[in-house]
Amino acid sequence: MEYFLNEQQKTVKSLARMVAEQRILPVRAELDEKEEFPWDLIGEMANSDLMRIFIPEKYEGLGGGCLDLCLVVEELSRVCGGIAISYGANALGALALINYGTEEQKGKYLPDIAAGRRLTAFALTESTAGSDAANIRTVATREKGGYLINGTKQFITNGGEAEIYTIIAMTDPAKGSRGASALIVEKNTPGFSFGKKEKKMGIRSSATRELIFRDCRVPEENIIGREGLGFIIAIRTLDRSRPGVGAQAVGIAQGALEAAVDYARQRIQFGHPISSIQAVQHMLADMATELEAARALVYAVAKTIDAGAKSFTEEAAMAKVFATDMAMKVTTDAVQILGGAGYMRDYPVEKMMRDAKITQIYEGANQVIRNTIALELLKRKGRQE
Ligand SMILES: Cc1cc2nc3c(=O)[nH]c(=O)nc-3n(C[C@H](O)[C@H](O)[C@H](O)COP(=O)(O)OP(=O)(O)OC[C@H]3O[C@@H](n4cnc5c(N)ncnc54)[C@H](O)[C@@H]3O)c2cc1C
Numbered sequence: 001m002e003y004f005l006n007e008q009q010k011t012v013k014s015l016a017r018m019v020a021e022q023r024i025l026p027v028r029a030e031l032d033e034k035e036e037f038p039w040d041l042i043g044e045m046a047n048s049d050l051m052r053i054f055i056p057e058k059y060e061g062l063g064g065g066c067l068d069l070c071l072v073v074e075e076l077s078r079v080c081g082g083i084a085i086s087y088g089a090n091a092l093g094a095l096a097l098i099n100y101g102t103e104e105q106k107g108k109y110l111p112d113i114a115a116g117r118r119l120t121a122f123a124l125t126e127s128t129a130g131s132d133a134a135n136i137r138t139v140a141t142r143e144k145g146g147y148l149i150n151g152t153k154q155f156i157t158n159g160g161e162a163e164i165y166t167i168i169a170m171t172d173p174a175k176g177s178r179g180a181s182a183l184i185v186e187k188n189t190p191g192f193s194f195g196k197k198e199k200k201m202g203i204r205s206s207a208t209r210e211l212i213f214r215d216c217r218v219p220e221e222n223i224i225g226r227e228g229l230g231f232i233i234a235i236r237t238l239d240r241s242r243p244g245v246g247a248q249a250v251g252i253a254q255g256a257l258e259a260a261v262d263y264a265r266q267r268i269q270f271g272h273p274i275s276s277i278q279a280v281q282h283m284l285a286d287m288a289t290e291l292e293a294a295r296a297l298v299y300a301v302a303k304t305i306d307a308g309a310k311s312f313t314e315e316a317a318m319a320k321v322f323a324t325d326m327a328m329k330v331t332t333d334a335v336q337i338l339g340g341a342g343y344m345r346d347y348p349v350e351k352m353m354r355d356a357k358i359t360q361i362y363e364g365a366n367q368v369i370r371n372t373i374a375l376e377l378l379k380r381k382g383r384q385e
Contacts, residue, residue: 001292001296005067005071008062008064009068009071012071013075015048015049015050016076019041019045019076020079020080021079023041023044024041024079024080024083025079027040027041028079028083029345029351031204032205032351033204035200035205037161038082038086038205039161043116045087045116046115047116050072051115052114053072054098055094056106061110065302065305065306066243066301066303066305067299067303069244069302070247070299072087073088073247073251074247074251074254076251077247077251077252077255078251078254080205080355081252081352081355082204084251085157085206085248086157088248089120089122089206090119090158092120092121093120093162093164093165094109094120096122096237097110097184099240100233101224105184105221112163118163119158119162120158120162120163120165121157121164121166122156122237123167123168123211125153125154126138126151126154127154131368134176134231136170136180137151138153138167138168138170139171140169140170140171140181142227145220146222147169147171147218147222148215148216149169149183149216151169151213152195152211153213155198155210156209156210156211157206157207157208158207159197159211160194160207161207164186165211166184167182167185167213168180168230169181169230172227175228177231179228182223182225182234184222184224185216185218189218190217191214192216194209194212201354201357202353202358203354203355238363238364239313239317242317242320245320245323245363246301246319246324247302247323249294249326249359250295250327252331252355252359253287253323253331254291255352256287256327256330256331256334256353257287257291259338259349260287260333260334263341263347264284267339274337280337283336286333287330287333290329291326291330294319294322294323294326294327297318297319297323300315300319301318302319313376314372317369323359324359325366327356328353328357328360330356331352331356334352334353
């Protein structure tokens with residue numbers, strides 16, 4: 001479908017497609033197999049200025065919005081969901097700084113992120129606090145001139161590879177969810193180390209790791225916003241990044257649909273290509289229709305955010321849940337269309353199916369995202385605003 005993207009968006013999309021097809025495609029299977037972080041490709045993306053897209057111009061970025069970011073993530077995901085999330089999590093880690101950081105913080109960190117010199121990560125989840133994020137136990141105790149951090153974060157994308165971490169920690173545990181704060185912690189800060197590196201089902205070239213804080217001191221200027229705003233910053237940051245997970249899902253599904261169409265056209269059974277079988281055609285038709293519906297929703301929500309909407313929790317949640325459920329279905333159907341070949345690593349669809357699964361889980365498991373949508377819906381009694 002023609003989405004009438006502006007010139008910058010068209011350029012961004014074709015640049016990301018070029019990097020994905022020329023640089024990522026030849027190595028995606030190997031990186032997945034070896035579970036290797038794609039440092040060379042991060043370098044390629046930096047050289048192509050893709051890391052600058054979501055950073056404001058004032059800090060050496062290209063000033064792109066949510067839609068620009070979604071277009072890049074979609075194109076990278078069409079070829080490899082794992083490499084795409086290393087890119088996407090870098091944007092997630094930077095978003096709190098961009099939207100709530102001081103001038104000093106932005107001037108200090110954003111130009112390096114724009115140039116791809118330093119990667120970021122966003123750390124909320126802990127072993128006792130996944131969907132129940134308000135149950136985090138990591139504490140940042142106020143002391144003279146700064147904070148003393150103790151605790152462990154789990155499942156952090158870009159963990160170990162990133163240099164700049166936005167973490168959510170309790171600065172006043174007695175206040176519950178109003179006692180959390182967002183803080184910047186740099187790699188190599190004494191008391192900050194990395195624990196278990198996860199071995200995953202999919203997105204295997206991305207790094208997912210524990211962050212361990214043991215008497216880790218950060219100066220007071222590392223707080224983002226002010227004390228007590230941690231969960232508000234986390235929730236609003238996730239509202240802005242959820243369309244990006246939707247875009248990841250759309251990209252993965254697009255790759256799977258193309259692989260399924262190619263295969264159906266060349267696979268001969270009963271003397272004809274299987275693409276001539278109506279049952280296969282109907283599967284492809286449904287895959288394409290559901291994919292386009294998800295893309296349209298993701299783009300519409302991204303445009304709403306870029307137009308300056310004040311509240312978009314429900315819309316961002318809808319884009320995430322709809323696109324990610326679609327991707328799981330479309331990739332599963334793609335494997336089905338390839339039959340036994342689809343189950344083998346010689347073809348990309350088994351990886352796409354593995355990669356799609358995580359999109360239903362992270363940045364809020366889809367059941368929990370549905371709770372969010374229902375809450376918003378019930379608040380306004382189902383009325384269209
Ligand atoms: C590969 C990977 C990368 C990740 N990257 C990051 C990252 O960069 N930063 C970060 O902070 N976190 C990250 N996460 C964590 C991720 O956001 C959480 O895994 C996710 O929010 C779910 O939490 P959980 O795994 O603890 O599941 P749980 O909360 O234990 O949920 C288990 C199941 O119970 C269901 N459930 C729980 N509560 C409810 C409820 N109230 N209503 C209905 N159903 C419910 C869930 O939907 C799910 O199906 C990552 C996770 C993975 C696997």
